[in-house]
Amino acid sequence: MINVFTDGSCQGNPGKGGWAAVIVADGHKRYIYGADDRTTNNRMELLAAIRALEESPEDGEVAIHSDSEYLVKTMTLNWRRQANQDLWGRLDDLVKSRRVKWQWLRGHNGHPENEEANSVAMWQAGISDKPKFLEVAPEEAAPPAKPATLTHVDAHGRAQMVDVGAKAATRREAVAKGFVAMKAETLAAITSGKIEKGDVFTTARLAGIMAAKQTPNLIPLCHPLPIEQVTVELEPDVQRSGVSITATVRLEAKTGVEMEALTAVSVAALTIYDMCKAMDKGMRIEAVRLVKKTGGKSGDWFGE
16 A cells, blocks of 8 residues: 655645645655646645656555545545646546545644645745755655666667557656857847847747757657647846756657757757857857756656
8 A cells, every 4th residue: 555645835826836745655755746837726736646646556556645625525525626627637547547545634733744745845836945854865765766777778778769658648848958158249249139140049049949849850769749838048148158048848748858858958059059150169058958847657857
C-alpha cells in the first residue's frame, strides 16, 4: 500500500498556486511538488492527486489522504463537477488503472504528513519560505534512485526512438534560457535598430519559434509533438553586455518538450549572431540550459 498526503494552495483565487504530495511507501518518504503562475486552489488540490498517482505503479494500491472536501467528496460521493473538467478527466483515467482509496483529513489537525504537504504547497505558491525538512540530505528524503538507463538505446546498444504509446498524455511545459555576450557597441546597435540586416529581436524571436516546431527534424529520435504555444523573450542586459533569451514551450502530450525549448533558445541565439557578426565576430553564445520542466511521470523539475 502506498500512502499519499496531498495539498494545494493559492495566493488569491485565481492567483499563483502550488501543489505538493508526500509519498510514503516501503518505509521511505519523498516529496513531489510544483507551481503555476495563475491557477486556483481547487486546481492545485486536483493536480497534487494527479501527480501523485502518476508516480504510482499501474494496478497498485494507493491511499490518497487530503483535507480537500472538493477532491475527496467528489471522488467518493459523486459531487457535481462544475469546473476543471480537464483535470477531472486526467484523474479518472489514472484511477481506472489503480486501486485508489480516498481519505478526508481535517486540515491543521496535527497529522504530520498532511502538515508537510501544506507547508510545501504554500512555499510553492509563494506564501511562505521553503520548509526546513526539505533541506535534509537527499538519501534521507527519498528512497535510493534506480540506476539511470539510456532510453534511446536498446538492449543491443542500437539507437532507438522511445515507445511512448502506453504513456498518458499530460500537460507539459519546458523553459530554457541562454545568453549571447557581445561588445557594448553591438548591443547598443541592436537596441537602437542600427543593425543593417534588420530588426534583430523580431527575427531572432521568429527563428526560435520556428525552430521549436522543427526540433524532430533537427534532433534524431525526437518525437513530432502537437505544440500549443511557444514564446521566445529577448532582453538586452547592459550590465552583462549581451542579450538574455528565454523560451517557453507548452502542450499536452505523452512526452516532454525540453528539447523544443532548448532548440528555440539555441536557434534564436544563432540568429542574433548571424545578424550581428559583421559588427562583432567575437560574440559568444553561453549558458544554454533547461531551467524548468513540468508534467509527466517524473514530475516537476526546477534548475534555478
